[in-house]
Amino acid sequence: MTAPLYAYGMFNENTSLLFAIFLGFIFGLFLERGGLGNPHKLTGVFYLRDFTVPKVMFTAILVAATGLYLLSDMKLLDMSRIWIVPAFFWPQIAGGALFGVGFFVSGYCPGTAIAGFASGRIDALVCMLGIITGSLLFAVSFPAVDGFYMSTPMGGTTLPQLLQLNHWYVIGFLVLFAAGMFYIGAHK
Amino acid sequence: MEKNNYSSSYIAGIGIGLSLLATFYITGWGLGASSPFSIFAAVGLERLNPSYAGSLEYFSRYLNTPSPLQDWVVFEIMGLFLGALAGALLSNNFSLQFDRGKNTGRMTRLITVFAGGILIGFAARLSRGCTSGVALSGGSQLAVSGFLFVTAMFVSGFLSAAIFRRLWL
Numbered sequence: 001m002t003a004p005l006y007a008y009g010m011f012n013e014n015t016s017l018l019f020a021i022f023l024g025f026i027f028g029l030f031l032e033r034g035g036l037g038n039p040h041k042l043t044g045v046f047y048l049r050d051f052t053v054p055k056v057m058f059t060a061i062l063v064a065a066t067g068l069y070l071l072s073d074m075k076l077l078d079m080s081r082i083w084i085v086p087a088f089f090w091p092q093i094a095g096g097a098l099f100g101v102g103f104f105v106s107g108y109c110p111g112t113a114i115a116g117f118a119s120g121r122i123d124a125l126v127c128m129l130g131i132i133t134g135s136l137l138f139a140v141s142f143p144a145v146d147g148f149y150m151s152t153p154m155g156g157t158t159l160p161q162l163l164q165l166n167h168w169y170v171i172g173f174l175v176l177f178a179a180g181m182f183y184i185g186a187h188k
Numbered sequence: 189m190e191k192n193n194y195s196s197s198y199i200a201g202i203g204i205g206l207s208l209l210a211t212f213y214i215t216g217w218g219l220g221a222s223s224p225f226s227i228f229a230a231v232g233l234e235r236l237n238p239s240y241a242g243s244l245e246y247f248s249r250y251l252n253t254p255s256p257l258q259d260w261v262v263f264e265i266m267g268l269f270l271g272a273l274a275g276a277l278l279s280n281n282f283s284l285q286f287d288r289g290k291n292t293g294r295m296t297r298l299i300t301v302f303a304g305g306i307l308i309g310f311a312a313r314l315s316r317g318c319t320s321g322v323a324l325s326g327g328s329q330l331a332v333s334g335f336l337f338v339t340a341m342f343v344s345g346f347l348s349a350a351i352f353r354r355l356w357l
Contacts, residue, residue, distance in 0.1 A: 004216030017263045019214050024267025026207040027219055031268070032275035034200025039287055041194075043356045046349035052197050057324065059201020060208060064328035067209040083217040085317055085326045087333040092322070095315025096340025098307050103341065104348035105355065106304025107287075109319040110312060111221035113305070114265055118272035120284040123301045128225065130305015135226035136233065137306065138313035139246040146245075149314060158330045170330050 003077040028115055037115035039107025039123070046104055051185025058178040062171070069167045084156035091149055106130065193279055208328055218325025220261045221268070222312035229309075231256055246313075261321075289356040300355065 002008055006016050034056045035041040044050025071077035103109050108116055108127045116124030138145070160167040194200075211219050230250045234241035241247055250256040276282040288297035312318040315337050317326070323341070326334025349356075 003213045005214050007216040016215060016260060017258070020260045020263035021267035021270075023207055023211050023214070023219065024264035024269075025271035025274070026210075026267075027204060027264070028268035028271030028273075029275045030200045030203030030207065030271075032272035032281070033195045033279065034197055034204070035194035036200070037272055037276065038194075040289075040356060043349070046345045047353075047356070052194075055197035056201040056204065057319075057327075059198050060205035060324060061327040063202050063205025064208040064212070064324075065330060067205070068212055068328060069330075071213065077213060081216050082212055082329065084329050084331050085218075085322050085333040087331065087336060088316070089336065092315045092333055092336040093340045095311045095313075096337040097344040098311035099315065099318065099337070100341040100344025101348045102304040102307030102311060103319075104304075104345045105352060106301045106308060107356065108301075108304070109221070109308060110225060111219075111265075111268060111318070111320045114221065114269050115272035116287070118269050119276035120282045121287045122285070123287050123297060126298060126301045127305040127308075130302040130307075131222070131225040131309035131312070132229045132232070133302075134306035134309020134311070135222075135313055136229040136309075138310045139226070139229065139244045142244065142246040145314070154332055157332045159332060159335065160330055162332055167330060 003071065004081050007078070007081040027111075028118065031112060031115040032119055036112045037117075037119040037121070037124070039116065039121075042109075042112055043104055043107050051181070054181055055185060058174070058181065062174060062178060065171055065174070069171065084158065086156045087154035088150070089152035089154060091151065094148075102134075193281060204324070205328070208325060212328075215260070217260075218321060218328065219264065220317060220321035220325070221265055222309070222318035222321060224259065224262045224265050225309055226250070226313060227256055227259055227262060289354070291354050291357055300352075 031037060035052050036056060041050055041052045045053045072079040106127045108124055110131055113124045113127040117128060159170045208219050227250050230241060230247040234251055241251060286294060315322055322334055322337045327338060
C-alpha cells in the first residue's frame with residue numbers, strides 16, 4: 001500500500017503544488033473541451049434541451065469512483081487516507097438549493113466560471129467577482145449562520161457505509177441511473 | 189450564436205474522471221474550485237482592513253496560516269485556467285464576449301451574473317464546497333455529502349429555470 005503518495009510522504013509540499021498546476025491543467029482542458037465554459041450549455045439541462053452537464057458529470061464520477069474503489073480493493077490505495085467531505089444534512093441541502101439558483105441565474109459554477117473566463121467570457125469574470133463577494137458575505141454573517149452550518153452532522157460517511165451495502169452495488173446502481181439518463185439525453 | 193466545436197461529453201467526462209482519480213491517488217484529496225475564492229476574499233480584506241479581517245472567525249482558517257495563498261487548490265485553479273485557455277485557443281474556440289441569453293440585455297446580465305455569483309459563493313461555503321469539491325469529488329467517493337448537494341442543486345436548478353425561464357431561452 002503506497003497511495004495516496006503525498007500521505008505516504010513520497011514528495012514535499014512544493015512538489016505537491018506542481019502536481020496541483022498539472023492536474024488542474026488537465027481538469028480545465030477537459031472542462032473547456034466538453035463545453036463546460038459555455039453558460040448556454042451549462043444551463044441547457046434545466047430546459048431539458050442539452051444534457052452536457054449531467055453526461056460529463058456522471059461519466060467523470062463513474063470513472064473516478066470505479067478507479068478509486070478498484071485501487072482500494074486491490075490494496076493499492078488506502079481509502080482511510082483519502083479525505084472525504086463530511087456530510088451535514090441540512091446545510092448541504094440548503095447550500096445545494098441556493099447554489100442551484102446561483103448556477104442557473106449566472107450560468108456558471110466556480111470551476112466553470114474560470115473555464116468560461118479562460119475562453120474569453122467577461123461575464124464569467126463578473127461571476128468570479130460575485131463568488132468572492134458571496135464568500136465574504138458568508139464570513140461576515142458567520143456568527144449568525146455558524147449554528148446552522150454545524151447542525152445535523154453525519155461525518156465523512158459514504159453511501160455504502162450508510163446503506164450497509166457493498167460499494168459495487170452502489171456503483172452499479174449509479175451506472176444504471178446514468179445509463180437511463182444518457183438514453184433520455186441521447187437525442188438532446 | 190455559439191460555435192459548437194466541443195468534444196464529446198463522454199470523452200470530456202473520462203478525461204475529468206481520470207484527472208480526479210490521479211488527484212486522489214497522488215494527493216489523498218479531490219479537485220476543488222470554490223475555496224480559492226474564499227481565500228482571495230480573506231486576503232483581499234486583510235489588505236484593506238487588517239483588524240476587521242482578523243476579527244472574522246471564518247477567515248482565521250486561512251489568515252492564521254503562514255502564507256494563505258500557498259494553497260493546493262489555489263495552484264490547482266491556476267492550472268485549470270491555463271488548461272481551459274489552452275483548450276479554447278487550440279480549438280479556435282476563444283472569443284472575447286459578454287455572453288448572455290439572447291433575450292437578456294447587457295445590464296440585466298451584469299446584474300444576474302454578479303448576483304448569481306454571490307449566491308454561489310455563499311452557498312459553496314455553507315455546503316463546504318461546490319460542484320467540484322463536493323459534487324464531483326464527493327460523488328466519486330460515494331460520499332453522502334456529494335449526493336445531498338447534487339440532489340438539492342438539480343431540484344433547485346429546475347425550479348429556477350421555471351421561474352427565470354427567459355434568462356437563457
